[in-house]
Amino acid sequence: MNAPRLLVLADFSDASPRAIAAEVARLVNGGEIGPGERLPTVRELAAALGVSPATVSQAWQALARAGLIESRGRAGSFVRDAASARLAPRMRGMAAPDGPVRLDLSRGTPDPLLLPALGPALSRVSAKAETGSYQAEPVIPGLARVLRDSWPSEAESIMVLDGALDAISRTLEQVVRFGDRVVVESPGFPPFLDLLEVLGAVPVPVRLDDEGIRPDSLAVALRKRPAAVLLQPRAQNPTGVSMTPARAEALARTIETAERVDDLVVIEDDHSGLISIEGDVTLGTWLPDRVVHVRSFSKSHGPDLRIAALGGPRDLVEHLAGRRMLGPGWTSRMLQTILLDLLTDGTSIDAVAEARRRYFTRQRVLGDALRARGVAAAPADGINLWMPVLGERSALVQLAAAGVRVAAGTPFLAASDATDAVNGVRQRPGGDFVRVTVGAVRDGVEDLADDLAAAASHLVAGGY
Structure with missing residues (x-):
């Protein structure tokens, strides 16, 4: 692209760095300038606008920081291509x-x-990775006890998976079929929506207030006979809202009294539990047979540990564990040992x-x-x-x-x-x-x- 063409497309009546960046951003987002298109050089556009090269350079830098353009050295600056398909x-x-x-x-x-140091825990892990059998219990006994003692409600069965999204994805695959509706928070966590799209499920958005999902909004959503409700009980991403126990009870009662949702499963993502300032809360206190509660340790102990625990009705958890045996089998017992150490070590x-x-x-x-x-x-x-x-x-x-x-x-x-x-x-x-x-x-x-x-x-x- 040459500078005259850009001048035809854009309104540069305000030639400050911020205004130049904003106008080019508008053209990129509107599709008038396409991915991979070369932009004028800093000097070309500066001369055309009658401003200093530093002014245009600042605008280009702002656009690059916003992820809209990229510099390719002497080849010039280009509109960024779409992100890699490895991301949904x-x-x-x-x-x-x-x-x-x-x-x-x-x-x-x-x-x-602010993450706890891994060094001491690593030093106490066995130098050998041992497992007696591929069919052995997938959760080491010490970690199973700690998880059960700290669980926010009585869970019939608890298992360990490779992070919260792994746990939620596997649960959705068990309870949601193509075309099923799933209640989701809006705003909510984007990967949940991507997961539903992959499964062919239909999201049913519900409203939030400062105590979590609103019972009246949930009641309306339940009329659509969803297969599942997907929610974040604490430090909701992105709003930071945490459910109160009273709100959790109100939501549970709303589900109990709803018609034609007998097979509904509630999936809770407690991704920030141990760094949340609010206490444990789960609809499982009132709906133990319907709730799958997921607790992640990524934000409290480190994202790269890739560990989350899942608790819920025995039949559902055993189906999850059985299906998983046909894939990764279990979460590394070495990683489980490290997490157990971190959860029990005073420091x-x-x-x-x-x-x-x-x-x-x-x-x-x-x-x-x-x-x-x-x-x-x-x-x-x-x-x-x-x-x-x-x-x-x-x-x-x-x-x-x-x-x-x-x-x-x-x-x-x-x-x-x-x-x-x-x-x-x-x-x-x-x-x-x-x-x-x-x-x-x-x-x-x-x-x-x-x-x-x-x-x-x-x-x-x-x-x-």
Whole structure:
């Protein structure tokens, strides 16, 4: 592309770096500039606009940080191609682009400095990987006892899998058939929606408030006779909402009194349980025969451990275990031994408690700073904050220009025209929110709050 053609497509009446970046972003998102298309050089566009090369360079850098363009050295700058097919559609929407950034708050991962040290646990693991039989019990006895003693309700059977998504995927495969409806939170976790799409299931979005799923919204959804309800009881991703015990009981009663949902299964993803400031909560307290509860240890003890526990009705869990024997069989007993050590060692327990305290402090401090600047960010649990913005793409580009990366809100929505009330804030079509991983914010809160508040209130002509 040459500079004159870009000038025909774009409105560069404001030639500031931020406005140039926003206008090019609008063209990319609208498809007027396609993937792989070469952009004018910095000097070409600067000459055409009558601005300094530094001005255009800053705009190009902002677009690169937002993941819209990439530099190929002397070949020039190009619109980025679609992400690799190894990621499902909404996961691609969550993926952080390559390239340097001052502060990456897009990933939803824990602060590595707040994870317990693995060294001591590794030093106590046997030097040999032993298993007496391929058909031996898949969960080591010590870990099974610890999990059962800490489970939030009476579970007939507990097993260990390779992370929360592995557990949820396998459960959905057991209980959901092609064409079945599944109740999901909106906004919710994008990979859940990708999983349902792969299974040919139909998502039925329900509304949230500051205590979790609203019983009235669930009651309406249950009229569609769903096969499952998929929810996050604590530190809901992306909103940070945690269910109260009273709300969990109300949801359980709503399911109990609903008609023609006798085979309904509730799947709970307690992904942030040990770093949540709220206590254990599960619908399994009232619906033990219907609830599969999944507890992940990724955010508390390390994503690369790839371990989650699943508890629920014996028949369902045994079917999951039997099917798994035809694949990976079991989760590495060495990894299970490491997790058992981390869950019982005093130093590791203290480290997780300290992480929980720090995440709570980071949420409160940044949330207070945003609200003081007029941003309607609701108090949140866990490591993520759901921030309303006037324009999603505009906010992403503006933050990229400031060296800050956050996650776009659209992939978290169950439907493109969602208008659910989240924490008292009305969603606009297209999802005018961004997710901010507050857990990664160690310092510089006031400056970050300034950047976030400015981006939240910024809207470029064109409404992207």
